[in-house]
Amino acid sequence: MLLKFQKYLAENLPFLREKKLLLALSGGIDSMVLAHLLKQSGYTVWLAHCNFQLRGKESDEDEEFIRNFASENNFKLFVTTFDTNSFAKDNKLSIQVAARQLRYIWFHQLLQENNLDYVLTAHHLDDNLETFLINFSRGTGLEGLTGIPVQNDKIVRPLLTFSREEIQDFAAENKIQWREDSSNSSDKYLRNKLRHDVVPILKSLNPAFLDSFQDTLSHLQQVKSLAEDASVLIYKQVVSEKENQKHFNIAELKRLPNYQAYLFEWLRPFGFKAWQDIYELVDAQSGKVIVSENYRLLKDREYLILEPISEKDSAIYEISEDEIKFPIHLKISAADQIQKQSDTATIYVDKETLKFPLHIRKWREGDYFCPAGIDGKKKVSKYFKDEKMSLSEKESTWLLISDDKVVWIIGKRSDRRFYVNNTTQEILKIETLK
Known part of the structure; x- marks a missing residue:
């Protein structure tokens, strides 16, 4: 796996070689394997560990394990502790979403404060499959079926083409120690249910299922790219921009065979969710309005007008x-x-x-x-x-x-x-x- 990893980075992520990298290290098998791979490949790496205080003594033992690993291997380590339950309650978030927000806010602070370049996470191919299935089961557009991106601004995922089995084999061959998160064995979360019950069935039906899945992702990503290109071209024909407003010409819009798909693509970045209401707005009476948290979409005779909600209104x-x-x-x-x-x-x-x-x-x-x-x-x-x-x-x-x-x-x-x-x-x- 080491040679395959090094080849993948050289061909797909060559810009990482001379950069200062921050590795999100939970102590689990995935991030511990990534730490060893990076060290053996000669990359400049700092470690960051979040103690979310969600598993009592187990969380503290994870932190101690990470501190010992960093000391023994001469890694510079950043550690922080979050009151995740309080943050989730105060902001009305699930524990998983709260933990995700907390850690990424902190990671970006570390980049800025320490002049580091990128955050690396240990998401892998099986994680990508689980995310695909979660989005598919809940209903999603093309965006939700194209997988986790290898790079999202300052976040880079160098293990995304490697399977959980490859990671486990590398850990066994190199006698890598890690901490097992007890919550991974629980079926309380949808991701774990898919991991324990659904994915094994898919793999049993097709031994090359992960390879087929990767091919499917590649095809979907190409289709998404084509759709984005078409969206940009059609946008210029339908939309005129005036100061802080966007005017969607309804007559031009309705000439498109799939105008709802274009509206979805154009309006999704503005936080809208009531898509059926938006599609019906095209034929609604003038004056009807639909709002997101920061924007309003108004039907005004021959146009749909998108504009930000004033500071007073929001x-x-x-x-x-x-x-x-x-x-x-x-x-x-x-x-x-x-x-x-x-x-x-x-x-x-x-x-x-x-x-x-x-x-x-x-x-x-x-x-x-x-x-x-x-x-x-x-x-x-x-x-x-x-x-x-x-x-x-x-x-x-x-x-x-x-x-x-x-x-x-x-x-x-x-x-x-x-x-x-x-x-x-x-x-x-x-x-x-x-």
């Missing part, structure tokens, strides 16, 4: 000391009882149902609430449509938010999940003021 404002005066005046106070009112400027809620601090922001695609009088939930966008609100009315409407839940479409409709009931101990009055 901002989130925290309510402190029970009152906020900008961008709207909202006041929260204790109440002994619910008073009857004839307007929609005031609501009463059960304090126990709220999570503080509260926030206000504009609506986003996917927001929903649970209004009285209907079973289940209703999209805020559907409420706007049913109320026949104009675009300007939608854009001037604010939401009161508790822990990402809509408490109140301010001045219009509240959510029954926060209603006062016969078990309520503390009542809060929330009102808009002039």
